[in-house]
Amino acid sequence: MDHTIDGMSATDTAPKRHNLTAKPRALRKVTMNFVERNWTALVEAAKSTGHSQTESLNRAAALYAKAVQAQEQGGAVYIREDADAKLERVTFL
Numbered sequence: 001m002d003h004t005i006d007g008m009s010a011t012d013t014a015p016k017r018h019n020l021t022a023k024p025r026a027l028r029k030v031t032m033n034f035v036e037r038n039w040t041a042l043v044e045a046a047k048s049t050g051h052s053q054t055e056s057l058n059r060a061a062a063l064y065a066k067a068v069q070a071q072e073q074g075g076a077v078y079i080r081e082d083a084d085a086k087l088e089r090v091t092f093l
Helices: 036-049 053-072
Strands: 077-079 088-090
Touching: 036 053, 053 077
Parallel strands: none
Antiparallel strands: 077 088
């Protein structure tokens, strides 16, 4: 089953090619403060995927919104750390 969020699938590792004739999305500029652990996670995610930090944050926000929505509707989000690990339920408080 293919799960996509705002044009991003769970297996994406490279940016999608954008339609150059499409109207650009409105951008919002924000200032954020990170604890060291989350800053390191952002930097590592951007490096491993080849996405910019901005794209990584956009994708994280979209995924978080979808996960919270699923949880609010009685659904659940699960993660498996590696192929041999047990499936673990993620709960957003």
